[in-house]
Amino acid sequence: MTVQITSPTIPLIVDLDGTLLRSDLLLETGMAFVRHKPLSLFKPFIWLTKGKVALKEGLAHATHIDVSVLPFDPAVIELIEVERRTGRTVVLATASHYSLAERIAEHLQLFDLVLASDSKRNLSAHRKRDLLVEHYSEQGFDYVGNSHDDVPVWAVARKAYVVNPESGVERGARAQGNVEQVIHSNPSRAKDWLKALRLHQWMKNALIFVPLMAAHQLTNPMLLWQGVLAFLFFGLCASSVYLLNDLLDLADDRHHHSKRHRPFAAGRLSIKSGLQLFPVLLVGAFSGAAWLLPWEFSGTLIAYYILTLAYSLSLKRQMAIDVIALAALYTLRIIAGAAAFGLELTFWILAFSMFMFLSLALVKRYAELREARRKGDTGKTRGRGYYPADLEMISSLGASSGYLAVMVLALYIHDQATTGLYAHPQVIWLACPLLLFWITRVWMLTHRGQMHDDPVVFAIRDRSSLVVGALFGLVFWVAA
Template identity: 80%
Template sequence: MTALTIPPLVVDLDGTLLRSDLLFETGMAFIRSQPLGLLKPLSWLAKGKAALKEGLAQATYIDVSVLPYDPEVIALIETERSNGRRVVLATASHYTLAERIAEHLQLFDEVLATDANRNLSAHHKRDLLVEHYGERGFDYAGNSHDDIPVWAAARQAYVVNPESGVERRAKAQGNVEKVIRSNPSGIKDWLKALRLHQWMKNMLIFVPLLAAHQLTNPLLLWQGILAFLYFGLCASSVYLLNDLLDLADDRHHHSKRNRPFASGRLSIKSGGIAFPILLIASFAGATVLLPKEFSYVLVAYYVLTLTYSLALKRRMAVDVIALAMLYTLRIIAGAAAFSLPLTFWVLAFSMFMFLSLALVKRYAELRDARHKGLNEKTRGRGYYPSDLEMISSLGASSGYLAVMVLALYIHDQATSVLYSQPQVIWLACPLLLFWITRIWMLTHRGQMHDDPVVFAIRDRVSLMVGALFCLVFWVAS
C-alpha cells in the first residue's frame, strides 16, 4: 500500500496512550482544589457523562507535560508516522484536554474527542470512526471493554495493557495484530502505595505502655498490637488518598513521580476503591475490639491528616506543627488503647521532639531545591529555599527543648515514685543531645532521604542510641 491508501492508526487515550484516566485525574484535581464543592460534579453528572467531563475539564487544570504516557505506545505511533501513516487520537476524554495533549506530543494528525453533546466512547466512537474512515478502514489501539465494538469495526486491533477479560474478547474477533504489555502492576506496587514501612511510626503507640512500666502485661500488649494494626490500616488509607490528591505535585518531584499512582502503575480508580475499604476496616475493628477513646483519637488523626493533605501542608509553619501533632496523636492513641493516663511530660517532650523532626523533613526538601538552583517557592509547600537557615535554627532549637523537658522530668516528684534511681536518667540527656545533633548534621549534609522516624529505625547508630536510651531507663527503674 502507498502512504495514501494505508488506513489510519487510531489511538485511544485513557489507559492506552496514557497510563491513567483523565476523568479520574480531573476528578481528583477538583476535590483537591474545591473540597467543599462536591455538589457541582453531581449536578453535571445529572446532565450526562459528557457534561460531567466538560465541567471537570473547565474547572481544573491538568499539566499535560507530566502525565504518565506509555513509551511503547509512543514508539508505535512514531514508527507508523515515519512510514507515512496518519495517526488519529480518538478519546472519550474532553476535547480541550485531548487537544492540549496532542499539541504537547505533536504526534497526531487529527483529534476526535468528547464534547458537550457527545460522550465519545464504545458504540459512539465506533460509529464516528466508521463515518470518517469506513468499515475496516482504520486500525485501532485501545485497552478496555468499551473498545470491543470499536475493534469489531477496525481492520486490525492493537490491544494495550488490557483490562481483565478484554484480551480474550478482542482475540475472539480475529483481527488482533499486536498485544502490548508495557505497564504490569503487582503486589510490590500496592505495598509501596500502602507504605507499610511507614507503619513503624506506629510503634509510638507503645510509648505510654513503656512510660507506665506495663510492657509485660499480656492483655495490654495484645491491645497494643490491635491498636498498631488498626492505626496502620487508617494510615495506609490516608497515604492512598494523599497520593491521589497530590498527583500533580508528585509528578513534578524528582522521586515522588515514581510513586505507583503518579507513574500510572496503579490506577486512580483502584486507589479510590481501596482507601475507603481500609478506612472502614480500621474503624470497624477499633470500634469492636478497643476502647471507644481509641476510635476518637483515630477520627482526630484522620481529620487532621485529611486537612493537612488538602490545605495545611501548603501553609508555612502550620504544616510542621500539624506534622508534629500527627506524631503525637500516635502516643495519645496508645494511651487511649491502654486506658492509661498521659502525663504533661510525655506530651511536652513529644511535641518538641516531633516538631524538630518535621522541620528536618522540610529542611531536606528545601536543601534539594537550593542545590538545583531554584529560588521560587517549593511546589506544594509554603517555603522558599532561602528559608533554610531559619528552618535549621528552629528545628535544632526544638530538639534541644525536648532534651530540656527530659531534664526537668527527672526532678518531678512523680518520677521518684516510678524510678528507684531517677538521677540515672541524666545519662539519657547526652544521648539525646548527640542523636538530635547528628540528625541535623546529616540533614545539613544532604544525607536525609527519608522520613526521619523511618530513618532512625533503619539507621544503625540511631538504633544503638535508642538501645542505650532504653537501658538507662531500665537501670533507673
Template identity: 80%
Template structure:
C-alpha cells in the same frame, strides 16, 4: 513493479485513557477538583445529572492539568512513532474532553487529527465506532485500545492493538480474529501496592506502645495485646490516608524528583483501584476499633484521620502550620496508645513528643528546601509554603525544638511521679547527652545534604541511631 504497502495502510487510531496514557483523565480532573475545590463537591453531581459529557466538560474547565508530566505509555508512543515514520495517518480518538485531548496532542506532536468528547457528545464505545466508520469506513482503520468500551470499536477495525487490557478484554477482543498485537507494558504488582500503602511507615505506629513503656506495663499481656491490635488498626487507617493523599497529590508528586515514581503518580496503579482501596482500609480500621478496643481509641483514630485529611487538602501548603500539624500527628499516635490500653498520659510525654517531632518535621522541610536551593530554585516550593531562602530560619527553629525536648527530659527527672516509677531516677541524666548527640547529628547530616528519607525512617535504618536508641532504653531500664 514493487507496491509500497505502507502507503495503502489505513489510519492508525489511538485511544487515550488507559492506552496512550496510564491513567484516566476523568478521574485525574476529578481528583484535581476535589483537592483545589473541596467545598464545591456538589458541582460535579449537578454536571453529571446533565450527562457524562457535561461532567467531563465541567471538570476539564474547572481544573488545570499539566499534560507534560502525565504518565504516558512509552511502548505505545514507540509504536506510534514507528508507524509515523512509515507515513501513516495517526488519529487520537478519545472519550476525554476535547480541550484536554488537544493539549496532549500539541505536547506530543504525534497526531494528525484529534477526535474527542465535547459538551454534547461523549465519544465512547459505539459512538466512537460510528464516527470512525463514518470517516474511514468499516475495516478502514486500525485501532489501539484497552477497555471493554473498545470492544465495539475493534469489531469495525481492520486490526486491533490491545494495550494493558482490563479483565476479560483480551479474550473478547481475540474472538473477532483481528488482534494484531497485545502490549503488556504496565502490570500492577504486589510491590506497587506495598509501596502505595507505605508499609514501611507503619514503624511510626510503634509510638502506640510508648504509654505501655512509660507506665512500666510492657509485661502485661492484656495491655500488650490491645497495643498490638491498636498498632494494626492504626496502620490500616494510616495506609488509607497515604492512598488518599497520593490521589490528591498527583500533580505535585509528578513534579518531584522522587515522588513522581510513586505508583499512582507513575500510572502503575489506577486511580480507580485507589478510590476503591482507601475507603475499604478506612472502614476496616474503624469497624475493628469499635469492636475490639475502647471507644476512646476510635475517637482518637477519627481525630487523626480528620487532621490528616485537613493536612492533605490544605494545611501542608501553609508555612509553620504544616510542621506543627506533623508534630501533632506523631503525638496523636501516643494518645491513641493510651486510649487503647486505658492508661493515663503525663504532661512530660506530650511535651517531649511535640518538641522532638516538631524538630524532625523541620528536618524534613529543610532537606526538601536544600535540594531546591541546590538546583538553583528561588521561588516558593510547589505545594509548600516555604522559599529556599528560609533554610537558615528552619534550621534554627528545628535545632531549638530538638534541644527543648532534651530540656523536657531533664525536668522530668525531678518530677515527683518519676521518683515513684524509678528506683534510681538520677540515672536518667545519662539519657540527656545521648539525646543531645542524636539531635545534633541528625541536623548536621541534614545540613550536609545526607538526609534523603523521612527522618523517622532514617533513624530506624541508621546503625548509629539504633545504637543510641538501644543505649537510651538501657538507661531507663537501669533507672527502673
C-alpha cells in the same frame, strides 16, 4: 518490544485513557477538583445529573492539568513513532474532553487529527465506533485500545492492538479475530501496592506503646494484645490516608524529584483502584477499633483522620501550620496508645513528643527546600508555603526544638512522680547526651543533603540511629 509496521495508507487510531496514558483524565480532573476546590464538592454531582458529557466538560474547565508530566506509556509512543516514520496517519480518538486531548496532542506532536468528547457527545464505545466508521469505513483503520469500551471498536477495525488490557478485555478482543499485537508494558506488581500502602511507615505506630512503656506495663499480656490491635487499626487508617493523599497530590508529586516515582503518580497503579481500596481500609480500621477497643481510641483515630485530611487538603500548604500539624499527628499516636490501654498521659510525654516531632517535621521540610535550592529554584516550593531562602530559619527552629525536647527530658528526671516510678532515676541522665548526639547528627546530615525525605524512615534504616535507640531503651531499663 517488536513493532509490526503496516501499510501507511491505513490510519492508526490510538485511544488515550489507559492506552497512551497510564491514567484516566476523568479521574485525574476529578481528583484535581477535590484537591483545589474541596468546598465545591457538590458541583460534580450536579454536572453528572446532566450526563457524563457535562461532568467531563465541567471538570475539564474547572481544573488545570499539566499534561507535560502525565504518565504516558513509552511502548505506545514507540509504536506511534515507528508508524509515523512510514508516513502513516495517526489519530488520537478519546472519550476525554476535547480541550485536554488537544493539549496532549500539542505536547506530544504525534497526531495528525484529534477526535474527542465535546459538549454534545461522549466519544466512547459504540459512539467512537460509529464516528470512526463514518470517517474511515469498516476495516479502514487499525485501532489501539485497552478497555471493554474498545471491544466494539476493534470489531470494525482491520487490526487490533491491545495495550495493558483490563480483565477479560484481551479475551473479548481475540474473539474478533483481528488482534495484531498485545502489549504488556505496565504489569501490576505487589511491590507497587506495598509502596502505595507504605507499610514501612507503620513503624511510626510503635509510638502507641510509649504510654505502656512509661507506665512500666510492657509485661501485661492483656494490655500488650490491646496494643497490637491498636497498632493494626491505626496502620489500616494510616494506609487509607496515604492512598488518598497520593491521589490528591498527583500533580505535585509528578513535579517532585523523587515522589514522581510513586505508583499512582507514575501510573503503575490506577486511580480507580486507589479510590476503591482506601475506603475499604478506612471502614476496616474504624469497625475493628469500635468493636475491640475502648471508645476513646476510636475518638482519637477520628481526630487523627480529620487532621490528616485537613493536612492533605490545605494545612500542608500553610507555612508553620504544616509542621505543627505533622508534630500533632505523631503525638496523636501516643494519645491513641494511652486511650487503648486506659492509661493517663503525663505532661512530660506530651511536651517531649511535641518538641521532638516538631524538630523532625522541620527536618523533612529542610530536606525538600535544600533540594529545591540545589536545583536553582528561588520561588515558593510547589505545594508548600516555603521558599528556599527559608532554609537557615528552618534549621534554626528545628535544631532548637530538638534541644528543647532534651531539656524536657532533663526536667522529667527531677519530677517527684519520676523518682517514685524508677529505682535509679539518676541513670536517666545518660539518655540526655544520647538524645543530644542523635538530634545533632540528624541535623548535620540534613544540612549536608544526606537525609531521606522522611526522617523516621531514615532512622529505621540508619545503623547509628538504631544503636542510639537501643542504648536509650537500655538506660530506662536500668533506671527502672
